[in-house]
Amino acid sequence: MSIKRTLLTSAVSFGLAAGIANAEEITIATVNNADMITMQELAPAWEKETGNTINWVVLEENVLRQRTTTDIATGGGSFDIMFIGAYETPIWGAKDWLTPLNDFADDADYDLEDVFPLVRNGLSANGNLYALPLYSETSFTFYRTDLFEAAGVEVPAEQITYTEFAEMAKKLHDPDNGIYGTCQRGKAGWGENMAFVGTVANAFGARWFDEEWNPQLDSAEWNNAVNYYVNLMNDAGPPGASANGHNENRALFKDGKCATWVDATSAAGDVRNPETSGVADKTDFFKAPKEVTDKGTGWFWSWALAIPASSKKTDTAKSFLKWATSKEYFEMVGESKGWVAVPSGTRKSVEEDARRLEAAPFAKTVVSAILSVDPADPTRDPVPYTGVQFVAIPEFQGIGNYVGQQVAAALAGQTSVEDALANSQKFAVREMTKAGYIK
Known part of the structure; x- marks a missing residue:
């Protein structure tokens, strides 16, 4: 082997060794x-x-x-x-x-x-x-076009109310044939059930805190929203809903078990993909419902x-x-x-x-929905925070998780909605006082 070739080989070997060493x-x-x-x-x-x-x-x-x-x-x-x-x-x-x-x-x-x-x-x-x-992502309503047609349910052209949505879900509910009127998040967590429940609460005019950071979880608006949610899932949801989060509901929907599902726009590609979904050609979308207001009804x-x-x-x-x-x-x-x-x-x-x-x-619909969200103006009544389905303060993670646990317990029938929200209010007041928001 020539000296030139030996040097070249050594250089290449050294280069590879250096690459491995730096990896x-x-x-x-x-x-x-x-x-x-x-x-x-x-x-x-x-x-x-x-x-x-x-x-x-x-x-x-x-x-x-x-x-x-x-x-x-x-x-x-x-x-x-x-x-x-x-x-x-x-x-x-x-x-x-x-x-x-x-x-x-x-x-x-x-x-x-x-x-x-x-x-x-x-x-x-x-x-x-x-x-x-x-x-x-924001959130919107996934729906089964074939089930709507079979049940004679008209697809809404405008944003409907949650009251109207509940009636729709009941008409579509057919558990004897393995079809549930709606599948919504029930698994406890600030980013699981409370992502959906938080937007329902917004629609019913609720807010997490008033302008002085006083928790509002025992308000009439929160009670109306969570009672609505529990009744909706009891009347038209799958069994064991308190164990279902985003992934579980996505799987149920793709398997053809759900007539409606209000959840993340980011799931649309998966649900409409024939390689991954059994209902790819039978799914379309409309806005997440409102109730007394349309503010904060789709998360960001x-x-x-x-x-x-x-x-x-x-x-x-x-x-x-x-x-x-x-x-x-x-x-x-x-x-x-x-x-x-x-x-x-x-x-x-x-x-x-x-x-x-x-x-x-549907991509243009997704982008339009995302860009229409305003995290700085998420509720009917004034609030001191930004965030639609969450409150952008460090203390929210603990408070949101606790409220999520209480709401999941109410959904599972382990406590009443009123007690769940009363417990949530006490916890939130204690945490916000301890953190210095409430004097």
């Missing part, structure tokens, strides 16, 4: 939903390109929130990337628990301006961007990727964030899973892509 394993905590399962399937492309590897920690939504909150509050450093949302991001960012991502604004290839301003603002605090969105949420400040692998984590939320990633999903399955409500260019519009003719 890192990052740990990502994520929820077990369809979009993140797709990301796991496609992530080997990033691993191959960079030489880095990923340790996925995949958790049910309530467990994910508990684990990530505990880890980031204690600086535990267990995760290099967290899948978090529009509630946690600005709160944790303001506490300096997250790594700022402002440098993405200067990356022409990434094109942060392509992300809808509402979404960017929802993931920012104090002028800093703290997470990059995978998808964003973004699922996004963030880097804890405790991570020691920031550069590698940023590399993954750029790949996983880029235009190229959305293209990859479209080409491999179909454009109906592309994460929705985040990038303007994606939502205007002809391939997306052809595969998902």
Whole structure:
């Protein structure tokens, strides 16, 4: 072997060794939903390109929130990337628990301006961007076109009331044939049952707090809303509804068990995908109902990727964030899973892509619904907070979870609605007093 070839071989070997030596394993905590399962399937492309590897920690939504909150509050450093949302991001960012991502604004290839301003603002605090969105959503009503036609139920052209919705669900309810009039979230959690119940409460004129931060959970409006919810599910819902969260109801709907379902617009691609749904050609959508007001009747949420400040692998984590939320990633999903399955409500260019519009003719409806939400004006009566289905203060997570448990108990028949809300009020008053909101 010549000296020249020996040097070349050594250089190549050294380069590979250096690449291996510089490679890192990052740990990502994520929820077990369809979009993140797709990301796991496609992530080997990033691993191959960079030489880095990923340790996925995949958790049910309530467990994910508990684990990530505990880890980031204690600086535990267990995760290099967290899948978090529009509630946690600005709160944790303001506490300096997250790594700022402002440098993405200067990356022409990434094109942060392509992300809808509402979404960017929802993931920012104090002028800093703290997470990059995978998808964003509001809520609307999924319905079975064939069941509506068979039952002679007219599809609403305008936003209907929850009172009208309940009558509709009862007409469609056919449990003897395995069809339930409606499937709604019942699993306890501020981001599970309270995401839906919170918007029902808004529709009935309720609010979490008055302008002086006094809890309002024992108000007539909250009682009307939660009584409505419990009666609706008892009259037209599936058995064991208090155990069903978003994923369980999505599965029930795709299996043809539900005539209606008020939930996340982001699920539309999965439900309308013939590869994953048994009712893809029998599903359409209309607005989430209102009642005494139409304010706050559709929630706002973004699922996004963030880097804890405790991570020691920031550069590698940023590399993954750029790949996983880029235009190229959305293209990859479209080409491999179909454009109906592309994460929705985040990038303007994606939502205007002809391939997306052809595969998902409902895409414009989804974007219009998301952009119509105003988290700064979520309720009939004035409030001191922002957020539609959540209140953007750190104390809300504990309060929302407690109220969710009480509402789930009422749905399961373990307590009355009145007692559930009375308990919730006492808990919220105690927590808000302890935190200094109430003097």
